[in-house]
Amino acid sequence: MLENKVAIVTGGTRGIGYAIVKKFLENKAKVVLFGSKEESVIKAINSLKEENKDYEVSGYFPNLTNEEEVKKVFEEIKNKYGKIDILVNNAGVSSSTHLEDYTIEEYEKITNLNIKSVFVCSKEILPYLEETKGVILNTSSMVSICGQQSGVMYPASKFAVNGITLSLARELAPKGIRVNAVAPGVTETDMVKKLPKEMIEPLIKTIPLGRIGKPEDIANAFTFLASPMASYITGVVLSVDGLARN
Ligand code: NAD
Numbered sequence: 481m482l483e484n485k486v487a488i489v490t491g492g493t494r495g496i497g498y499a500i501v502k503k504f505l506e507n508k509a510k511v512v513l514f515g516s517k518e519e520s521v522i523k524a525i526n527s528l529k530e531e532n533k534d535y536e537v538s539g540y541f542p543n544l545t546n547e548e549e550v551k552k553v554f555e556e557i558k559n560k561y562g563k564i565d566i567l568v569n570n571a572g573v574s575s576s577t578h579l580e581d582y583t584i585e586e587y588e589k590i591t592n593l594n595i596k597s598v599f600v601c602s603k604e605i606l607p608y609l610e611e612t613k614g615v616i617l618n619t620s621s622m623v624s625i626c627g628q629q630s631g632v633m634y635p636a637s638k639f640a641v642n643g644i645t646l647s648l649a650r651e652l653a654p655k656g657i658r659v660n661a662v663a664p665g666v667t668e669t670d671m672v673k674k675l676p677k678e679m680i681e682p683l684i685k686t687i688p689l690g691r692i693g694k695p696e697d698i699a700n701a702f703t704f705l706a707s708p709m710a711s712y713i714t715g716v717v718l719s720v721d722g723l724a725r726n
Pocket of ligand 1 (some may be wrong): 667684
């Protein structure tokens with residue numbers, strides 16, 4: 481589905497991002513994964529190469545909120561592969577802190593990674609995606625629809641991701657660039673393992689499909705939206721959450 485495509489996946493070292501990288505590679509894309517640390521980037525690449533030594537995968541660890549760093553890395557990727565077709569803004573950090581304990585530092589940590597990095601990466605990728613009539617995909621969340629009982633800036637940041645998705649879809653459509661998001665429900669990753677049981681268990685009881693998501697469930701949706709099969713889809717926030725919502 482992604483033959484000859486060059487894709488960048490932020491937060492690609494574990495969890496949902498790692499599953500997206502793997503699924504893209506299985507579908508014959510060349511993939512550049514980003515992580516927060518060199519060691520986790522190397523570990524992820526090694527584990528993918530162990531699965532298939534022919535996978536074309538490399539990695540970087542830029543500060544995603546620093547325009548200059550991101551610009552430089554995108555230039556290097558373009559020089560290496562000749563083009564860039566797909567950007568997946570997936571890196572994110574969650575929060576379940578109650579309002580009375582919420583610090584400005586935590587507010588900034590959540591909004592910097594979950595909103596500012598999406599803005600910076602989308603802005604810096606623009607010249608490359610204009611050339612390829614490429615695709616931007618963002619990782620939103622189920623909580624961007626229903627909110628969350630604590631950790632207010634996490635759902636708020638995902639509402640912002642939806643806003644960026646819908647707005648950039650309109651702004652970039654005349655350039656031939658599609659912009660969509662996937663809104664995962666509760667998904668089996670480290671992020672969810674960190675959340676309190678009291679938050680997760682009642683949630684599972686509300687899922688008609690009777691289980692939490694696997695990273696592969698989410699990666700399948702990204703692969704479809706990244707592919708030419710979704711060529712007439714833009715500005716969509718696709719829920720992948722086992723809920724029979726509408
Ligand atoms: P995870 O914690 O397993 O992985 C997070 C990824 O983000 C890692 O690759 C990490 O390297 C990267 N990252 C973290 N901090 C970073 C930083 N400061 N700079 C650069 N990269 C950084 O999380 P996950 O569950 O796989 O979440 C991935 C995305 O999916 C996030 O945007 C998250 O909000 C979203 N999401 C997750 C769930 C879920 O239930 N797991 C549900 C809905 C949405």
